[in-house]
Amino acid sequence: MTTGGQKRLIVLGAGESGLGAALLGKQQGWDVFVSDGGAIKDNYKDAMHHAGIEFEEGRHTEEKILNAQCLVKSPGIPDKAPIVKKVHEAGIEVCSEIEFGFRYKGDSKIIAITGSNGKSTTTKMTFHLLKEAGYDVSMVGNIGISFAKQIAEQPTEWYVMEVSSFQLDDIHRFRPDVAVLLNITPDHLDRYDYKLDNYIASKFRITENQTGNDFFILNQDDPVINKYMLNMISAHSLHAKTIYFTMNNEQKLPENEGGMIHDDEMTINYGGEELKMSIHDLSLQGKHNQYNTMAAGISARIAGIRREKIRESFATFEGLEHRLEFVATVRGVDFINDSKATNVNSVWFALESMKKPTVLILGGQDKGNDYNELMELVKDKVKAIVCMGVDNAPIHNAFKGVVPAIIDTASADEAVKAAFSVSEKGDVVLLSPACASFDLFKNYEDRGKQFKEAVKGL
Structure with a gap:
């Protein structure tokens, strides 16, 4: 309930944006409550304890949520989520953290x-x-x-x-x-x-x-x-x-x-x-x-x-980690980490910038990718594809007969070793997956770090 005439702010999702909205709301005099359907990171819990912000994790308690003037929703929570539908039905204003x-x-x-x-x-x-x-x-x-x-x-x-x-x-x-x-x-x-x-x-x-x-x-x-x-x-x-x-x-x-x-x-x-x-x-x-x-x-x-x-x-200017990041040259083969390329268009741009024969590491959690837009660049520049995912069938279906070799692997270490084995001096091994990372890794950063560690282990 609102206290002492305070306006009540509910924050759904206690990630980086949710914590920020909660801290700002508290500073600006709102009665703040944070609700996360999953587990909240310890450092975020510590920050909320320190600021005196009430929160819950692992659930959404409706009676604590549906009495707000404003609800800030994590970008990752869709409008189709049941609790968000109820918030809209209750006439509560829903806004993003940037708003x-x-x-x-x-x-x-x-x-x-x-x-x-x-x-x-x-x-x-x-x-x-x-x-x-x-x-x-x-x-x-x-x-x-x-x-x-x-x-x-x-x-x-x-x-x-x-x-x-x-x-x-x-x-x-x-x-x-x-x-x-x-x-x-x-x-x-x-x-x-x-x-x-x-x-x-x-x-x-x-x-x-x-x-x-x-x-x-x-x-x-x-x-x-x-x-x-x-x-x-x-x-x-x-x-x-x-x-x-x-x-x-x-x-x-x-x-x-x-x-x-x-x-x-x-x-x-x-x-x-x-x-x-x-x-x-x-x-x-x-x-x-x-x-x-x-x-x-x-x-x-x-x-x-x-x-x-x-x-x-x-x-x-120095570029981003995991975005066309040069890792190392091993026996004349360049290794490039483009783990942030989680869609086909990103891979197109990465391949377009390659100047050497390329061994391409693709794969992960497929979002219904259409690989056709890569076809000309793959024919022109790619000598082998190394698949790194739980389900590599879409990649095989797209590029069978287009490149001489398609190799299946199920970890960053396997993928790097397989790519190196089919490379020659003067080639480049490019990790540019075109897919989300959640089948084998925590996120694209974890995928990129594991790739870099595997390269250093060659």
């Missing part, structure tokens, strides 16, 4: 980045550009700590935020000053009634509350984005200033502002000033990273960072 945090952010600025692939790299790169320029900035959302926890414990003037479609599903007023949409390919369709249009609409919610004073940066080369943008423009539902990035020489950037790559040179135009840089001077290689770099560079220019500082920071 709850937004209400207490004060005058700070937000750069929010979404897309099916490249979110984490672009978020980290944008944060790096602002940090190197001396800004008071934090990196929050799906990377770093939760937005709400950052506001509660160490608020900053700028927030660079990785945002998923799940987080955007439960926003109401959330409005980034700069929103970035990198690309859209089919992913998580089980959460969207297996309708791509629902997933697309979820991604575009990042701009729905933006005004004419805000910026929406998006990929002009993405056909899904372009099609949806035409619908938004015709419906007059787009209010932010749009700025595009492209690699298509035929495209003309509106008002000559945005990002472009032509003849191995990246150009970013903003505010009447032009930043030019050879793509060979960028610390991250590969076509997909060039798109990410343009998006980050435009964001940094909007934030007021000088061209020289951006150029300097691009050259020093």
Whole structure:
């Protein structure tokens, strides 16, 4: 029950975002109760005990939940969950942690980045550009700590935020000053009634509350984005200033502002000033990273960072662990850890950037993957496929007769040894699974770490 006229906040799910919302709610004077249907990590329990926050684990007690003014839901809990249905039926406001945090952010600025692939790299790169320029900035959302926890414990003037479609599903007023949409390919369709249009609409919610004073940066080369943008423009539902990035020489950037790559040179135009840089001077290689770099560079220019500082920071940026991460060269064979590639489109980008004959390690918990889009790159670049999963039948069905060898393994150690056995000096072994990791590993980080350990053991 509410106490002493306090508003009651219920937090469903005691992960990183749930803990952050609970801490911020407590700080802002809410009567907070946290409920998790599973087990809560000890360090999160300790933090809630320390803050005086009541919680339960292993159950959802309805009488403690259905008397709230607001419920913050973990991004991992679908609307179809029975307790969430009852919350909606009771007329209780449901919001995401980024929405709850937004209400207490004060005058700070937000750069929010979404897309099916490249979110984490672009978020980290944008944060790096602002940090190197001396800004008071934090990196929050799906990377770093939760937005709400950052506001509660160490608020900053700028927030660079990785945002998923799940987080955007439960926003109401959330409005980034700069929103970035990198690309859209089919992913998580089980959460969207297996309708791509629902997933697309979820991604575009990042701009729905933006005004004419805000910026929406998006990929002009993405056909899904372009099609949806035409619908938004015709419906007059787009209010932010749009700025595009492209690699298509035929495209003309509106008002000559945005990002472009032509003849191995990246150009970013903003505010009447032009930043030019050879793509060979960028610390991250590969076509997909060039798109990410343009998006980050435009964001940094909007934030007021000088061209020289951006150029300097691009050259020093270090990529993410588990995203096209070079591990080692063993007897002339390079090993690359791309465990974060949990969908087919990510693998496409990884293969596209390979310059040597490749042994590809695929597999895991298949999300109904269509491997056809990889077919040309596999024919052109892949000499063998090593399957690493409980059920490797979909991979065999897709690539039988396309590559000379398909080998089944059931652990990272087996996969690395099998890949090494079919490799020659000058080859590359690429772990880029196209699947979730939960059949054999705790998560993609665990998969990547086990892969790296196995490589070191060769």
